[in-house]
Amino acid sequence: MWFPHYRLNKSMTYFARYLPILDWGRRYDRSAFSNDMIAAVIVTIMLIPQSLAYALLAGLPPEAGIYASIAPIVLYAIFGTSKALAVGPVAVVSLLTASAIGQVAETGTAGYAVAALTLAGLSGAFLVLLGVLRLGFLANFLSHPVIAGFITASGILIATSQLKHILGISAHGHTLPEMLGSIGAHLDQINLVTVVIGLSATGFLFWVRGSLKPLLKRLGMGPLMTDLLAKAGPVAAVASTTMAVWIFDLHGVGVKIVGDVPQSLPPFTIPGLSPDLIKTLLVPAILISVIGFVESISVAQTLAAKKRQRIDPDQELIGLGAANLGAAFTGGFPVTGGFSRSVVNFDAGSETPAAGIFTAIGLTVAALALTPLVYYLPNATLAATIIVAVLSLVDFSILRKTWGYARADFIAVAATIALTLIMGVEVGVASGVGISILLHLYKTSRPHVAEVGLVSGTQHFRNVKRHAVETNPNILTLRVDESLYFVNARFLEDLVHSRVTAGCDIKDVVLMFSAVNEVDFSALESLEAINLRLIDMGVGLHLSEVKGPVMDRLKKSHLIGDINGKVFLSQYDAWVSLTR
Amino acid sequence: MWFPHYRLNKSMTYFARYLPILDWGRRYDRSAFSNDMIAAVIVTIMLIPQSLAYALLAGLPPEAGIYASIAPIVLYAIFGTSKALAVGPVAVVSLLTASAIGQVAETGTAGYAVAALTLAGLSGAFLVLLGVLRLGFLANFLSHPVIAGFITASGILIATSQLKHILGISAHGHTLPEMLGSIGAHLDQINLVTVVIGLSATGFLFWVRGSLKPLLKRLGMGPLMTDLLAKAGPVAAVASTTMAVWIFDLHGVGVKIVGDVPQSLPPFTIPGLSPDLIKTLLVPAILISVIGFVESISVAQTLAAKKRQRIDPDQELIGLGAANLGAAFTGGFPVTGGFSRSVVNFDAGSETPAAGIFTAIGLTVAALALTPLVYYLPNATLAATIIVAVLSLVDFSILRKTWGYARADFIAVAATIALTLIMGVEVGVASGVGISILLHLYKTSRPHVAEVGLVSGTQHFRNVKRHAVETNPNILTLRVDESLYFVNARFLEDLVHSRVTAGCDIKDVVLMFSAVNEVDFSALESLEAINLRLIDMGVGLHLSEVKGPVMDRLKKSHLIGDINGKVFLSQYDAWVSLTR
Incomplete structure (x- = not known):
């Protein structure tokens, strides 16, 4: 045949x-x-x-x-x-x-x-x-x-x-x-x-x-x-x-x-x-x-x-x-x-x-x-x-280790141990998984957002609260330290609104997306809302350091066409262009 | 009184x-x-x-x-x-x-x-x-x-x-x-x-x-x-x-x-x-x-x-x-x-x-x-x-909009509509929430990791697959595009292992943490495992662009003391120091 x-x-x-x-099995020997x-x-x-x-x-x-x-x-x-x-x-x-x-x-x-x-x-x-x-x-x-x-x-x-x-x-x-x-x-x-x-x-x-x-x-x-x-x-x-x-x-x-x-x-x-x-x-x-x-x-x-x-x-x-x-x-x-x-x-x-x-x-x-x-x-x-x-x-050291490192992990462990002992194995492990996920979502629902400035003599930007950096009163640069998705979409909207209305000299807002790994549909709608609001106020909205996969996705939306500003490859480009 | x-x-x-x-009420007028x-x-x-x-x-x-x-x-x-x-x-x-x-x-x-x-x-x-x-x-x-x-x-x-x-x-x-x-x-x-x-x-x-x-x-x-x-x-x-x-x-x-x-x-x-x-x-x-x-x-x-x-x-x-x-x-x-x-x-x-x-x-x-x-x-x-x-x-346009933008959002909408109609309102909305969360977790469980190189004439690093950049065969720089937590902790461990064993000239691995917004206890254990494995292989492990809040946390662990390399403020610093 x-x-x-x-x-x-x-x-x-x-x-x-x-x-x-x-x-x-084919290679088995004595x-x-x-x-x-x-x-x-x-x-x-x-x-x-x-x-x-x-x-x-x-x-x-x-x-x-x-x-x-x-x-x-x-x-x-x-x-x-x-x-x-x-x-x-x-x-x-x-x-x-x-x-x-x-x-x-x-x-x-x-x-x-x-x-x-x-x-x-x-x-x-x-x-x-x-x-x-x-x-x-x-x-x-x-x-x-x-x-x-x-x-x-x-x-x-x-x-x-x-x-x-x-x-x-x-x-x-x-x-x-x-x-x-x-x-x-x-x-x-x-x-x-x-x-x-x-x-x-x-x-x-x-x-x-x-x-x-x-x-x-x-x-x-x-x-x-x-x-x-x-x-x-x-x-x-x-x-x-x-x-x-x-x-x-x-x-x-x-x-x-x-x-x-x-x-x-x-x-x-x-x-x-x-x-x-x-x-x-x-x-x-x-x-x-x-x-x-x-x-x-x-x-x-x-x-x-x-x-x-x-x-x-x-x-x-x-x-x-x-x-x-x-x-x-x-x-x-x-x-x-x-x-x-x-x-x-x-x-x-x-x-x-x-x-x-x-x-x-x-x-x-x-x-x-x-x-x-x-x-x-x-x-x-x-x-x-x-x-x-x-x-x-049996090893309780995980309690001590997580307590020292991260409170969220400690809560998950302590709840798992307590609920397993008191409510039984099924409830214990299911609660452990549920609590871990909820704590993670909670953390991402209120992300860390840093205002950044230029580290002198470099092209590098860091948090104004932690480093001595150059800033410009007309430019507000926010580094968003979280992927943007439904759980925190409204958070960013509120944050940008309150920051822009607080400082009266702001002419340009740059959102630095180096830590944004995803922008889902809810977050896209929030960005569009931010853009519309800033247009109303005569403030420019710019994005910088948008990653490839995120940019691919944003290009499918109206945002990039409607945005009241530019998308810069690097934050340094944005800084040079806007301070000129 | x-x-x-x-x-x-x-x-x-x-x-x-x-x-x-x-x-x-106090300010109410005619x-x-x-x-x-x-x-x-x-x-x-x-x-x-x-x-x-x-x-x-x-x-x-x-x-x-x-x-x-x-x-x-x-x-x-x-x-x-x-x-x-x-x-x-x-x-x-x-x-x-x-x-x-x-x-x-x-x-x-x-x-x-x-x-x-x-x-x-x-x-x-x-x-x-x-x-x-x-x-x-x-x-x-x-x-x-x-x-x-x-x-x-x-x-x-x-x-x-x-x-x-x-x-x-x-x-x-x-x-x-x-x-x-x-x-x-x-x-x-x-x-x-x-x-x-x-x-x-x-x-x-x-x-x-x-x-x-x-x-x-x-x-x-x-x-x-x-x-x-x-x-x-x-x-x-x-x-x-x-x-x-x-x-x-x-x-x-x-x-x-x-x-x-x-x-x-x-x-x-x-x-x-x-x-x-x-x-x-x-x-x-x-x-x-x-x-x-x-x-x-x-x-x-x-x-x-x-x-x-x-x-x-x-x-x-x-x-x-x-x-x-x-x-x-x-x-x-x-x-x-x-x-x-x-x-x-x-x-x-x-x-x-x-x-x-x-x-x-x-x-x-x-x-x-x-x-x-x-x-x-x-x-x-x-x-x-x-x-x-x-x-x-009633507005089905959300189906078209999400289909064009992001498949995960489309799946969540379509499932919500179908399940609400067929199984009733409670099942429909509960499934919608559950599916959104699971899809988000699924996406973060297999994060995008880019190998990056220096954009010539700048201090900026981008994906080698998308941009013409300078690289060095002895240095593997991976930009991890996701927070590291229990859902993807093992993923990074496997990835670094397979990348290091694939390229034989690699002497230093730099993990660029510009997009890492959290490192939980599970991820810390994975980083420690990666460090131990690279020590075994005689390869250096370095971190760069670690954010303030993440660094604060890592300092509470043994990792920073045990690491087989350095923590650099910027990726450019790491590049200059390692290629010298």
Whole structure:
């Protein structure tokens, strides 16, 4: 069959854009294979307790955590662009999942599990849609301080939500006051043996995280071994507390355990598609998608920068969307690229997304063969691993940093933290985004406008209030320090009016547009109004330093033809021409 | 009693700020009084049919329209700052009222009237709150094109809503498809006599508006008389059709008439305060407040500009809020400053808000004595006055103008018009605002960044792609044409990275900040990341033309200390220093 070469090539490129695996897969070799295998073994061991724990956090049966780590990881390996990202259940997304599904079903019911599938499916569909429409930039609407505040508050919420497992009581709630109130009301149920297990595990894990590495180093152990032992901490905690429960039959004295976990491949599941369920879960799904995407892309870009690799945000949306759709059809719940698992994967030396595929194989083996081993694993131990992991996310320094730098950023962070803790994760993050945008619009609605004069001996103009500059009483030169658009259009109109009526000798007004990056239709109308008013008063209106894109646009309007003055390339030209 | 003069003076100023009447009231004289009286008589005559008509549009009994014109006009005269604004029921706000109350009660029921009072009360309270908090600038979030599109679409909706009165049928609906569908389904009810009255009145009023003035002028009549006769058009239509119905007993053949209107002072009423009602009406009340405020302030500022008077937007909020609270307690419904009535007031020569008080007195007399005269007034005539008034608001030219100037503005207008017609007024205007803001944020998320070079023989730098300029292969100068904030922080990071890695000879990067009006915390972190990356690559990072306010802020951070280069006052300084 005749097939023109350029066409083949073009269609390959087309597919490779949506299937990055075609690119790295062709160049896969033995060295990459062995590095990926080693990384996969390490990550698999770490992922087993983590997956069980996050399922617990999301309010789902433990096996859901393992299932949610298998298909998603493979699908991300096919569609994603990061070489190091490990996709699966993560703390913040699991918390959001619990909060969203808690509105539609009771924990432990069949409806709850189905709602989790639906949430993953909606989230996956939404992410793929954003990716196909190339809307990855929308994630930028979450500012760094808002994300930092949200993560800190989420960490506190997550840690608090696990206290009930450490205490061995039942409690509920999705906000800090609800949780604390509910814990207080159930304090009489405290199981002391559970408390002992929970506190020992928590203490042990904090010790491993903080003091073990320095100790091993002092004992002369090599860095690789040190690292490996430190990472095995959660596994050791799981193994030792499981053994303790089994040997001393602590389940008999009321210690809650993981219990039966089915030995099975990930099942084929179908998300609930009732319009009511979809309507209720749509907004939470969008929120989970955006937050998951922001977390994931931050991790992916941080790791890619270290190896000078590129991440394509729009393709990442497709990769994460595919992973969530995978979770929806294989008994999982919403997933994203996690920080801790990705860092482990990276540190363990994974070279390609194949490491993810090998991890999935390892987890499949675990799901089929190893689940009986966690029968006696106490929930308190899983809670301890979550608490230790999330408390490392809690960092209030962002409050101090933003307070020192810019009050608007501080307000956004403080509101995000407070509202997340008091009103819950959805309200918290939505308010953070809304407040950031409103504060930005507010700032641009009252822009800084400086009267400028010539810096002697140069052709440069600066603010008369800050620099010693030459001015001329007949010329008012205003440098407008903001794009002109509907939010501040009327502001400029009022300002020019009040400045011109205040100074009686003014014969020419020059608007210096060096900082005006846009003039929208509302602002155009304001400029026309200013021009008409100045014509009435016999005052000239001139523009200077209008940028190319702004000038292109103004030329389409009547303003440039009607203006009662000139448009000067530079402010210096205007000055020379008007003072002559 | 001893009373220090300065204190008296200070407290007078304080009161005068919230009570502008104290200011103009002290200077009131005989000349102003006679001018105000003449204006009041003209406005009163015009307001009677208009008030009845807008009550009909809002779905309320006719007297509500008169009541809504009495107390509000007096309260605005006390608290408002415009000398010419006439406050009362207006077309768009009446339509919004019908749409909002239609959700909670059936037209004609007691619940409907109470809901109208509650809506006016909530709107009044909200406006006063905004005024006290000095948040008048929020109205700027409605861009000119969005307002123009909304007014046009509302005009079409209002005219369509009146078709049922012209046809003599019953129909309902709050969107164009609903209304047209409902009219189509009730076409069998058409009353031919009503149609004749309705079409004659409409035709007559269009003729008065379009052709009467030129005709009278050709007949040699003076401009004042011409104007007066043209304005008497609606009164003539009301009088003649009322007479026709009375003489020929057309009510007997099915022509719907205004009927009994109580002869009474405005009653004292109490708005409904049930939490459910308030919850349902809160969002519509906010919307009505904002739209009413925008309409009112536009009219007030247009008229004030003609006489070089000042309008205080925050005090206007208080004036309109007081007017609406007044409507809520005197049997009215939401009101605002109307365009047509204010222009009549202005043209008739009103000098102070006292003209409004005299108008209120005139309307009170009408409410007490003249209501029996409108017993036989056909609804079709009122509908005709509304249709002719609102069709003058319909103006699609904004679509053509924005299309030619800026696509983003066009999209906002087109979406506002389409969504208002198809989904209703609330969705339409909310979408218009939302879309404007999102499009603005989208534009700033991918800012224009120009590589600039020196314009020979000057100290001025322009885009290398648009001008013949001097450049140096070792220096990359980027002029960032946008404030740097969270929405575009990562964009700059990626851009600098890709530009520096693309050109291998680059030794220095200069970011020219002449158009950067803000650097928020997210952008600061990006600049720090850019700096660290350039240090790694052995490339210098310099800033030039940083504005005062931006520099003040940057000095609070580590960036200026850590930067791998210098901060230059002007780009020319940077060029001279780096090329030496």
